[in-house]
Amino acid sequence: MITAGGMDVGAAAVKAAIVRTDNKGGDELLAGQVQRIRRRDPKAVIRETWNAALEEAGLPESEIEYVATTGDGELVDFRRGHFYSMTTHARGAKFLIPETTLVLDAGALHARAIHIDARAKPLGYRMTSQCASGSGQFLENIARYLGVALDEVGELSLKSRNPEMVSSICAVLSETDVINMVSRGIATSDILKGIHLSMAGRFARLVRALSDDGMLTFTGGLSADVGLVEATREELDKTGVTIEVRTHPKSILAGAIGAALWGAFRHEKLLAKAG
Amino acid sequence: MKAPFGLLLALYDKAIIDVENEQIELGFEANIGPALERVLARASDDTREHCRASAEIAKTTEIDEVRVVGTGYGRARLPFPREQIRSEILCHGLGAHAMFPETRTVLDIGGQDTKAIQVDDAGIVTSFQMNDRCAAGCGRYLGYIADEMNLGLHELGPLALTAQRKVRISSTCTVFAGAELRERLALGERREDILGGLHRAIVLRAMSLLARSGGVADEFTFTGGVANNGAAVKALRDLVAENYGDGTLNISPDSIYTGALGAALFALRDTENVTDPMEVAA
Numbered sequence: 001m002i003t004a005g006g007m008d009v010g011a012a013a014v015k016a017a018i019v020r021t022d023n024k025g026g027d028e029l030l031a032g033q034v035q036r037i038r039r040r041d042p043k044a045v046i047r048e049t050w051n052a053a054l055e056e057a058g059l060p061e062s063e064i065e066y067v068a069t070t071g072d073g074e075l076v077d078f079r080r081g082h083f084y085s086m087t088t089h090a091r092g093a094k095f096l097i098p099e100t101t102l103v104l105d106a107g108a109l110h111a112r113a114i115h116i117d118a119r120a121k122p123l124g125y126r127m128t129s130q131c132a133s134g135s136g137q138f139l140e141n142i143a144r145y146l147g148v149a150l151d152e153v154g155e156l157s158l159k160s161r162n163p164e165m166v167s168s169i170c171a172v173l174s175e176t177d178v179i180n181m182v183s184r185g186i187a188t189s190d191i192l193k194g195i196h197l198s199m200a201g202r203f204a205r206l207v208r209a210l211s212d213d214g215m216l217t218f219t220g221g222l223s224a225d226v227g228l229v230e231a232t233r234e235e236l237d238k239t240g241v242t243i244e245v246r247t248h249p250k251s252i253l254a255g256a257i258g259a260a261l262w263g264a265f266r267h268e269k270l271l272a273k274a275g
Numbered sequence: 276m277k278a279p280f281g282l283l284l285a286l287y288d289k290a291i292i293d294v295e296n297e298q299i300e301l302g303f304e305a306n307i308g309p310a311l312e313r314v315l316a317r318a319s320d321d322t323r324e325h326c327r328a329s330a331e332i333a334k335t336t337e338i339d340e341v342r343v344v345g346t347g348y349g350r351a352r353l354p355f356p357r358e359q360i361r362s363e364i365l366c367h368g369l370g371a372h373a374m375f376p377e378t379r380t381v382l383d384i385g386g387q388d389t390k391a392i393q394v395d396d397a398g399i400v401t402s403f404q405m406n407d408r409c410a411a412g413c414g415r416y417l418g419y420i421a422d423e424m425n426l427g428l429h430e431l432g433p434l435a436l437t438a439q440r441k442v443r444i445s446s447t448c449t450v451f452a453g454a455e456l457r458e459r460l461a462l463g464e465r466r467e468d469i470l471g472g473l474h475r476a477i478v479l480r481a482m483s484l485l486a487r488s489g490g491v492a493d494e495f496t497f498t499g500g501v502a503n504n505g506a507a508v509k510a511l512r513d514l515v516a517e518n519y520g521d522g523t524l525n526i527s528p529d530s531i532y533t534g535a536l537g538a539a540l541f542a543l544r545d546t547e548n549v550t551d552p553m554e555v556a557a
Contacts, residue, residue, distance in 0.1 A: 011454050039457075041461070042461060075461075088416055109450070109451060118456060130447055130448060131409070131447075131448045132448045132449070132450030132451055137450050138450070138452075141450075169408065170408055170409045170449075171410075171412050171448070171449070171450045172410035172415055172416070172419050172449045172450065173387060173408065173409070173410050176387065274306065
């Protein structure tokens with residue numbers, strides 16, 4: 001058995017996971033911690049998150065045989081290896097929901113759809129670029145303009161009866177659009193649902209470019225937004241594809257879990273090579 | 276000494292608020308009197324005197340409203356008939372022409388959009404390019420950066436002017452530029468240098484609009500709120516000189532009124548029964 005740690009350093013939050021695995025499918029998650037960065041020094045947040053994970057696992061740092069990173073991993077000075085976020089999110093999603101064939105990593109700045117095989121190997125991917133419209137930062141801005149906490153956004157959106165449709169809009173200029181909607185007396189839940197549907201439309205295009213069927217698992221920070229997950233389900237259903245959409249309470253940890261599991265795998269190989 | 280602009284603005288604002296909220300049918304003169312006393316209650320004697328003198332001129336100037344033309348982002352909301360509404364682009368072109376008659380190219384970088392306009396010798400638009408629905412390249416970009424850095428908008432320009440090295444910002448999107456800024460700060464780069472790079476980035480976006488609209492002709496007039504930002508002006512001056520050679524760059528201290536001036540000129544033309552300038556252009 002190998003005990004390994006994974007750190008997923010994102011633009012808005014740091015995620016840490018500790019796993020124990022036999023590298024034969026017997027994977028166990030010992031700890032998972034998330035901390036928002038919020039204008040703090042990322043390195044301090046990394047240390048804090050890692051310490052919290054060690055404490056949760058009840059292990060001293062010396063017992064962790066390998067620490068792997070994903071995302072902005074170069075900020076983690078105690079790492080031993082680094083993995084691309086596509087492979088780690090795929091591995092993490094597969095660990096959380098074994099039937100996963102499609103992964104949608106929706107984070108603070110980018111969204112990426114990944115098509116994976118039975119061994120969590122990425123077969124293809126599509127991602128947004130150049131523009132933050134539809135990103136987590138975009139949703140966070142909207143929530144701030146509306147005076148809603150980010151955690152409340154999902155539940156509010158689910159209550160919407162008449163979503164206010166928006167075209168794909170700039171994450172920064174949307175402030176004006178939202179102010180206009182509020183002044184026109186549109187309910188907060190309808191504004192949020194409209195925004196969710198607009199984001200979901202983008203996600204659906206990414207996913208459909210990869211596959212028409214399968215099991216889609218949300219990962220990344222936006223995976224906790226039940227309103228966005230539901231909107232994505234609706235947008236995909238509209239197009240007639242047979243893709244089931246799921247999320248998991250630990251989906252936000254997928255990158256960190258994946259990094260830890262791949263780290264354990266690499267560690268065993270290195271041990272074997274060293275004889 | 277002239278009356279301070281901000282104080283005068285507050286004075287007119289207070290006079291207008293009275294009219295709007297209380298719906299009293301009073302002339303401007305009756306409204307501005309009490310407003311003046313309220314605004315000036317805590318001002319120094321000197322300021323009070325200058326403001327009184329300015330207000331006196333405004334009070335006694337008879338405005339005979341013959342024709343009004345409206346323009347701007349909110350022009351659709353104005354209670355004017357359709358023929359009294361003109362697009363911002365036409366008004367900016369004509370306004371810039373009135374301020375600097377030799378102007379052939381106008382760049383307007385406002386809060387929410389950026390326009391590159393080519394005008395003829397009568398101030399009529401011959402071609403234009405516009406960037407909207409995206410904050411990259413307009414004033415809001417700098418506003419967002421100022422928020423990210425916990426700085427006031429007016430502090431950005433002076434800081435950026437003290438940049439010592441050229442930093443190339445690779446993100447286009449405003450949000451990504453904000454993330455890049457945090458990243459570069461974390462890596463220990465100087466705030467001033469990054470700010471210099473960000474100002475250059477917004478002007479670079481404007482340069483591509485200018486190129487698509489037909490280039491930069493001599494003379495060239497820069498308007499809009501970003502024209503008040505020294506670092507943006509410097510970046511623009513450098514990039515224009517680099518790409519189009521030396522020429523005259525005009526910036527009026529009254530640049531904020533360019534669109535309104537153009538609209539007023541359109542109104543004037545209407546009353547003078549001049550052929551519709553838009554028809555002349557066509």
